[in-house]
Amino acid sequence: MRNIKLTIEYEGTNYHGWQVQKNAVTVQECIEKALSRLLGEKTGVVGCSRTDVGVHAYGQVAHFFTASAIPGEKFSYALNNLLPADIVIQKSEEEPENFHARYSSKGKRYRYLICNTAHQSALMRNRACHVRPELDFEQMRKAAEHFEGEHDFAAFQATGGQVRSTVREIYSMAVKRREDSLIELEVTGSGFLYNMVRIIAGTLIYVGMGKLAESDVPGIIRGLDRTKAGKTAPAQGLYLMEIYY
Template sequence: MKNIMLVIEYDGTNYFGWQRQPKKTTVQGEIEKAIKIISNEEVNLMASGRTDAKVHAFGHVANFHFNGRIPPQNISKALNAILPEDIAIKLSKEVDMDFHSRYSARGKTYIYRIYNSETKSPVERNYSYHVKDELDMDKMIQESKKLLGEHDFIGFSSTNSSIKTTTRRIHDIKISKKDKIIEMEITGNAFLYNMVRIIAGTLVEIGRGRIKVPIDEIIASKNRDMAGPTAPPQGLFLKKVNYLNTKNFDEFIDI
């Protein structure tokens, strides 16, 4: 038996998120069906995390146990030949049996995209959050720096009773604008449910001038009502998953 790791890119527009669900089209479900076609094996993909409906990924990571004869590096080619056009396997390789895409992860990087224009964009509608109002970029950048470090981010999360702690560490946050597109890139050791989208929604409201309370005070309050709205899913992209403490890390970090 081999442990196979996949790095996956997908456009989430037509999917009910990553996780397999009865009678719904999901990214996990499509890949598992494709694996069965090429190998006649039913597998359970273990993912680095879940994404919601309409969320996208450049570097989602998953692994599965495989008894087939296809060389690990050729699994990606075989799957890409039959997967839908909006899902691609960027890399397939054999990893140690103790590698787990979720439990071995040491961090993630997300991108959130905003289309900042008075006029909507039909092309961008599935890949960004349309914000008509002029935004104060300097204020957004200034306040975003207060998110850095380790904090209890319960005020920036949706309800999830299964987690043991709401403390997370944000390593880096960058906000840039090119033409009408604003990108927020956030790297952290882990994220709470909807945390990135709530951070994005809060920073947009700060940029609009609707939220005047400093972000450090919102964090300290631990009050979800003080933060901004949850920004829509189509602007969110999982850029990559980091495996800093594994021997496999340097081989696929920049894919």
């Protein structure tokens, strides 16, 4: 059997997340249906990251096994003819049999977008979190630096996360102001807890609003208490940018 890796871009607005569910349309389901049509048999797909409802991706990765003779790089073209316009296979390639989209990954990069304007953007309403009060960008930038390094991020995990350890390492985190009135949070790490990036984003928004001080962040991390961090920021601002192998 051949092992085919897919790099997938999608707008998550119309989907109930990545993972197949009984009573809702998901990205994984659409890809599996397209593969079944293409190959003439039921084909399961294993994804790296279980993105939530409304979360977007530039670089989700999945793999599947097949006996098909279709060249690895051609699957993207064939599948894109069968997929809806808001799901695109940007790259397909054959990998060794032991490659696993989830377990072979070494790290991930996420982006979170904040639209800090008086009025919601009609074009970005499903693609960025809208915050009306003017945010203190410099305080947010300084607060973001405290997250870098290896920490126990128990205070930044939503209820429902099931992991053996809440210790994770953030390699880099940066906050920048873009020319299109968006504030961009970019974070790269070894792995992330359930809703971790969205809770970090919500905490930075609280700092920007003055509800938390930049100097509060180290104590929140050490305290391991979810109630001390900011609210979970909305899903539509989150993008899975890249997975490292």
